[in-house]
Amino acid sequence: MRKDSTSNNGSSRPESTPKQLRSFERSLPMALLRAREAVMREFRAALRRHGLTEQQWRVLRALTARDEMEILALADVTFLLPPSLSRILRDLEERKLIRRRVIPEDLRRALVSIAPRGIAMIETVGSQSEKTYSEITRRFGADRLRALHELLASLEHSLSEPKPAASPKKRALHARTRAPDLRQRS
Amino acid sequence: MRKDSTSNNGSSRPESTPKQLRSFERSLPMALLRAREAVMREFRAALRRHGLTEQQWRVLRALTARDEMEILALADVTFLLPPSLSRILRDLEERKLIRRRVIPEDLRRALVSIAPRGIAMIETVGSQSEKTYSEITRRFGADRLRALHELLASLEHSLSEPKPAASPKKRALHARTRAPDLRQRS
């Protein structure tokens, strides 16, 4: 729905408004951004209270699921770029929330694991977080939430498949042009 | 430069999840982040080709829908913080993609509008963008896409309502702790 362009100024407003571009609201990226922001707003306060950024939390969360993880693997699951992760790990290590050890067989690689203080942190924040999650589920509806998860996963899957025409390279896991996000301050 | 993270080592997936924390994959913020990234990956190339960042594109898109817009209103719809928008507008103005005029009745405020070159840009990139959109729709399915949009809007709406208990303030339009995202380089 364009807005007819000739309301007050005829100045530079060529009536030939760009085709029928979909309305801003129907933009999928915007919708996803807004939804994500709405969700994160619920969680951010708790994280901030504990001096964790969203990314740091993602790292701790990811580590909770595995005993030890290599750094690049961690970068993959947390959706962080290696340089960012590098800084985050340094920080978390200083705060004794995680531990890191070099793999003896290959001195380039390192394994990261969550430290006791990190586990404690996860438990504290995690329980609040789960409460928030329940609240979200209650407000939004468990069935809708499930449906949403399914659609999101499906969307991701649909798009990850190579495009029919023109698929020159098989960019590995984190492609150069990956993604960001960003978040609060500690 | 491969990077198949967890291919060689078997450290993929221990089912020994320490706590009762929901698995990382079931985290709604992560799911939204991944989905958005999957979608944006499809659009980014075209934007980059035209030297537009995602945010700049959002601004132009938003301006296409209206004749003129005040800056703070623009910040709202584009989900950008005023300082970021301020820089973006300066840049877009230098590139003659937008125009800005002060409101005579209130010299503090300004109205921004898209300039002819901006419209041209929108048309070029927009048509490619719509093609990409069609492609996404085709791959994902129009019905599922519609369902997804609906769920996202509904989620956003569910969460925007004041929580039952404790709703101290009515933070106006853009709350302090808003959101970011971030993106490519120009």
Next chain:
DNA sequence: GGCTTATGCTTAACATGTTAAACAAAAGCC
């Protein structure tokens, strides 16, 4: 009118993400 407060927007300072380069270790090759 003169004073204080509020508003719209920008600038400044800082934190963080991004990209490219650097480094060290391992793997391949002769």
Next chain:
DNA sequence: GGCTTTTGTTTAACATGTTAAGCATAAGCC
């Protein structure tokens, strides 16, 4: 064994987002 290439990670330089302060104008009050 040397040599080159590849791999895992970090550092450096830069772009961008974020927060707080600044500035100018407007509005409210006396």
